[in-house]
Amino acid sequence: MNEFAELLDRLSYEPRRNAKIRLMADYFRMTPDPERGVALAALTGKLSFTNAKPALIRALIAERTDPVLFEMSYDYVGDLSETVALMWPIPKEAEAANANHPPFLSEIVEGLETLPKRDLPRQLSMWLDGLDETGRWALLKLITGSLRVGASARLAKTAVASLGDIPPDEVELVWPGLAMPYRELFAWVEGKAERPETLDPVPFRPVMLAHAVEDESFSALEADAYAAEWKWDGIRVQAVCGRDAEGKRVGRLYSRTGEDISGAFPDLMEALDFDGAIDGELLVMRHTRVQSFNVLQQRLNRKSVTAKMLAEFPAHIRAYDLLAEDGEDLRPLPFRARRAKLEALAARLMAEGHDRMDLSPMVPFDTWEQLTAARADPSSAGAGEDAAAVEGVMLKAWDSAYLPGRPKGPWWKWKRDPHTVDAVLMYAQRGHGKRSSFYSDYTFGVWTKGEEGGDVLVPVGKAYFGFTDQELIEIDKFVRRSTINRFGPVREVVHEPDEGLVLEVAFEGLARSTRHRSGVAMRFPRIARLRWDKPPREADRLEALEALLKAEG
Known part of the structure; x- marks a missing residue:
């Protein structure tokens, strides 16, 4: 465990991408099975512990320290795992017994997955006693599921691929059929075994993602080399249907990350009948009209669904791409060919009466100016009554293969301009990892009429990204010098009509919320800029958000 902890510690302080890859590759090369496979599972976010x-x-x-001292220390450090790791007192007898026997990472993970809840506190204490400060920090980060060391799952897979000079995309392709501790993966990349193959009749295929369009992007792109289609405001899914070894029809619905979400959408899975894999957008469709993302949320993250819910929120797939059909892998084909096959499949399904899937229409254009106009007014460019559910356009090179990850060039996303609101900073909390010494998580509010008639601020959202490093330093200084109250790790800052900090907040949409005192919740809020030029009294009002919410339906 201490070796894995050292890796995490070095990754957290290493800013360079290639250096991170080398650190992980060296660890995987020097560490035996199954330890390195368990570490890979941790780095790729494949571990979670119920108890x-x-x-x-x-x-x-x-139980081991003074609670008041701990709270004061936690307030100062700002990170739970780091605070406990530094403060954890080890009894002398435990220190002597464990000096030469720190626990293995695989031992810890197995214990976290299998130990009864009643036995876990004692065992966790023993593990903490047997580790050094960095090891305790890593163990606690592992438990809380927040490694945050600047190494994505893609980067970890790239490091594995470098062990055998194999393209990272090849690792992505076999990844869905593998499981911890990934012995067959390491044996393959090191040249000791054949390429792993899955026997799953309905496997998940790594999705292809797009880069955001920037102003300078169009100057390097030829309009006639790209197709455009609407980007719908749902969630990206992959619907896969096939036959098992006994010839029985099976189907699964996967999220973008490969999570099997079929159980939450039995109505959709029963309705789909084809042999292949479709990449599309999960939506709620009522009377042939796409509903807003707020409506779709009623079906998301449900462990079980009732008959009433199935009737009120019917799930629907709007297809973007066809990845496989009748046992043939279509991903190497150019998008133009895949699109033609998808259109033929969609036509057949519709002719057979299947109404839970349709085809995402293309956006006709000859010049970037025409596409700009279509993006600004989807209803007049083919989206019709569904225009409110469009969140932008996708650009796909006609000759592009379907590649895992986010290759730059073949696909671009051009989302609609976000909504913005000027809100007042009300509360701040320390961040995690590299940001644990900065107040980087912010709660902000807008003005509304109070019960006594005067204006009061009500919180409408939280954000922890969007700002630059320099802006983070500026906000942190403001928080420290303007604190008027403390609630554990949270600081309340001054927010009076003539004193405070106004933040311009960008967000994708609004939804009704019973958990927020304002009654509204923002979708994907982020800090767009700091409004040092604007006094808090000139910030926006809740009534403006209510009007926007009403307009969005």
Whole structure:
């Protein structure tokens, strides 16, 4: 475990991408199975532990230290795992017994996955006693599921691929059929075994993602080399249908990250009948009209669905691409060919009466100016009554293969301009990882009429990104000098009509919320810029957000 902890510690301080890859590759090369496979699972976010939660960590540290001292230390450090790792007192007898026997990472993961809840506190204490400060920090980060060391799953797979000079895309292609501790993966990249093959009749295929269009992007792109289609405001899914070894029809619905979400959408899975894999957008469709993302949320993250929910929120797929058909892998084909096959499949399904899937229409254009006009007014460019559910356009090179990850050039996304609101900073909390010494998580509010008639601020959202490093330093200084109250790790800052900080907040949409005092919740809020030029009294009002919410339906 200490070796894995050292890797995490070095990754957290290493800003260079290639250097991070080398660090992980060296660890995988020097570490035997199954330790390196468990580490890979941790780095790619494949581990989760039902019984190990932050509350357990708090309870354990409260047994060994003064609670007030811990709260003061936590307030100063700003990170739970780091605070506990530094403060954890080790009894002398435990220190002597564990000096030469720190626990293995695989031992810890197995224990976290299999130990009964009643036995976990004692075992976790023993593990913490057997590790150094960095090891304790890494263990606690592992438990809380927040490694945050600047190494994405893609980067970790790239490091694995470098062990055998194999293209990272090849690792992505076999990844969905593998499981911890990934012995067959490491054996393959090191030249000791054949390429792993999945026997799953309905496997997940790594999705292809797009880069955001920037102003200078168009100057390097030829309009006639790209197709355009609407980007719908749902969630990206992959619907896969096939036959098992006994010839029985099977189907699955996967999220963008490969999570099997079929159980939450039985109505959709029963309706789809084809042999292949479709890349599309999951939506709610009522009376042939696409509903807003707020409506779709009623079906998301449900462990079970009722008959009433199935009737009120019927799931629908709007197809973008066809990845496989009748046992043939279509991903190497150019988009033009895949699109033609998708159109033929969609026509057949519709002719057979299948109404839970349709084809995402193309956006006709000859010049970038025409596409700009279509993006600005989707209703007049073919989206019709569904225009409110369009969040932009996608650009796909006609000759592009379907590649895993986010290759730059073949696909671009050009989302609609976000909504913005000027809001007042009300509360701030320390961040995590590299930001643990900065107040980087912000709660902001807008004005509305109070119960006594005067104007009051009500929180409408939280954001922790969008600003530059320099702006983070400026906000952190403001928070420290303007604190008027503290609630554990949270600081309340001055927010009076003539004193405070106004933030221009960008967001994708609004939804009704019973959890927020304002009654509204923002979707994907981020800090667009700091409005040092504007006094808080000139910030926006809740009534403006209510009007926007009403306009969005």
